[in-house]
Amino acid sequence: MDSYDAGSLPSDDNVNAYSFCLDLTHDWFLKRGAMIAYYGDARFDPLSALSSASAFVAARFSSPVYAQEWVVVSGAGKVVVADRGHDVNSFDLDAGNLTVRAGNLLAFDTSLELKQSIVPGFLTLLGTGTFIASSNGPVIFVEPPFRADPEALLGWADCPSPSQHFDAAWMAASITGMLTGVFGRASGEERQYDFTGSGTVLLQSSEQTRDDPALLRVLTEQTQVLSPTQAAELAGILQARAARA
Amino acid sequence: MGAFEQVNSKVVRCPISPQSAVLSRRGAMLGYTGDVRFRPVHGQGTGLGGAVGAVMASESAPTMVAEGSGSVLYGHRGLHLTVLDLRGEGLVVEADRLLAHSAGLQTGVQFLGQGGLRNVVRGAVTGQGLFTTSISGTGSVALLSHGGAFPLTVSPGEPVGVDPQAYVAHTGAVQVDLSAKVGWREAVGRGSGEAFQLKLTGSGTVYVQASEQKL
Numbered sequence: 001m002d003s004y005d006a007g008s009l010p011s012d013d014n015v016n017a018y019s020f021c022l023d024l025t026h027d028w029f030l031k032r033g034a035m036i037a038y039y040g041d042a043r044f045d046p047l048s049a050l051s052s053a054s055a056f057v058a059a060r061f062s063s064p065v066y067a068q069e070w071v072v073v074s075g076a077g078k079v080v081v082a083d084r085g086h087d088v089n090s091f092d093l094d095a096g097n098l099t100v101r102a103g104n105l106l107a108f109d110t111s112l113e114l115k116q117s118i119v120p121g122f123l124t125l126l127g128t129g130t131f132i133a134s135s136n137g138p139v140i141f142v143e144p145p146f147r148a149d150p151e152a153l154l155g156w157a158d159c160p161s162p163s164q165h166f167d168a169a170w171m172a173a174s175i176t177g178m179l180t181g182v183f184g185r186a187s188g189e190e191r192q193y194d195f196t197g198s199g200t201v202l203l204q205s206s207e208q209t210r211d212d213p214a215l216l217r218v219l220t221e222q223t224q225v226l227s228p229t230q231a232a233e234l235a236g237i238l239q240a241r242a243a244r245a
Numbered sequence: 246m247g248a249f250e251q252v253n254s255k256v257v258r259c260p261i262s263p264q265s266a267v268l269s270r271r272g273a274m275l276g277y278t279g280d281v282r283f284r285p286v287h288g289q290g291t292g293l294g295g296a297v298g299a300v301m302a303s304e305s306a307p308t309m310v311a312e313g314s315g316s317v318l319y320g321h322r323g324l325h326l327t328v329l330d331l332r333g334e335g336l337v338v339e340a341d342r343l344l345a346h347s348a349g350l351q352t353g354v355q356f357l358g359q360g361g362l363r364n365v366v367r368g369a370v371t372g373q374g375l376f377t378t379s380i381s382g383t384g385s386v387a388l389l390s391h392g393g394a395f396p397l398t399v400s401p402g403e404p405v406g407v408d409p410q411a412y413v414a415h416t417g418a419v420q421v422d423l424s425a426k427v428g429w430r431e432a433v434g435r436g437s438g439e440a441f442q443l444k445l446t447g448s449g450t451v452y453v454q455a456s457e458q459k460l
Contacts, residue, residue, distance in 0.1 A: 136322075137254070140252055140253070149275050149276055152318075203256075203275055205252075206323035
């Protein structure tokens with residue numbers, strides 16, 4: 001088995017199915033913890049610490065909620081990224097838009113612009129450039145019309161944001177089940193994301209997702225729309241759930 | 246009757262039509278196209294065995310049915326899948342490892358082996374419980390395994406020994422027996438860890454996963 005060195009590591013390509021090598025010929029946004037090894041003189045700067053010279057780079061990352069989990073890697077050399085042994089793939093965007101689950105996005109070109117998606121836990125990339133994302137199992141590409149399990153959904157490109165679809169038959173059967181005490185609504189199979197229009201939907205091969213620490217902050221931010229009374233009610237609901245758990 | 250199509254090593258695409266519904270583990274649906282409705286199923290199989298099995302299996306493997314017309318993608322926890330097409334031969338599989346199967350197949354719950362005290366021992370040892378699902382009829386089955394499953398042929402005069410943790414399923418006229426080789430080494434905890442084996446005799450195929458990790 002050959003061993004890699006700085007020269008023989010692939011440039012902006014997969015080392016194997018589970019790791020990817022970034023070439024620092026240009027700067028990258030990198031998720032904290034995604035780097036497993038690097039060669040050369042690479043600098044990892046937090047977004048907040050960027051000097052005024054590269055402030056325009058930080059301005060392309062317009063999601064304060066996620067900013068503390070990301071760094072800018074610059075300098076010279078090669079950086080190998082991976083995510084818990086999951087499949088890692090690179091995708092090229094050409095003046096396009098793509099929304100991807102925040103927990104699965106590992107790195108992207110600083111030429112791409114990042115915005116927070118309306119759907120909680122998802123990030124949208126705009127422009128031209130490369131991004132690296134992980135998936136549990138190979139990625140499956142499907143075309144709308146398609147309904148996806150929220151946990152299996154990896155992202156979508158060029159099509160409108162999904163709406164939620166509730167399976168009426170499942171809900172009815174579920175309620176009957178609850179009345180007879182046979183089972184609860186644990187699997188959440190009654191809720192799906194409904195994609196219409198033209199574009200591509202990306203699915204991972206499993207319904208297993210990783211915890212996204214920023215998701216809590218996103219949802220907290222969204223509770224601003226609630227009135228104080230409603231907020232107090234929500235607090236009560238969450239407390240009751242925490243007590244059950 | 247549409248056969249299951251393997252999309253990649255971890256995902257299977259199951260065609261659904263009014264004539265052929267698909268039963269699956271609850272929560273394993275990744276996505277679907279077409280007019281497909283999902284409905285939870287209470288209990289598994291028919292008859293007394295099914296009723297008992299439903300109670301036994303309800304904790305580990307609740308099921309649902311997909312009806313209508315379209316196609317559904319199934320996958321579970323990133324585990325590898327093996328798709329088998331049954332044409333009349335029986336299949337015995339642990340309920341936990343059954344991801345999806347054609348609704349036209351008959352399922353039942355059976356004791357693994359001939360019964361008696363031995364089964365209690367086996368259930369305790371393998372952690373697989375006393376009940377396994379037996380499937381017969383014509384249709385497709387998708388099985389879960391950790392690291393992928395491969396077939397080993399069992400023929401008369403050539404029995405196969407399998408690590409209980411690596412056992413996934415078997416087809417054909419195969420008898421399963423637990424053989425315990427417990428010596429003093431095992432008793433003092435210095436054995437090889439291979440004291441218990443499943444011994445398969447007869448003629449058929451046993452599917453073994455490339456890992457000793459349980460689901």
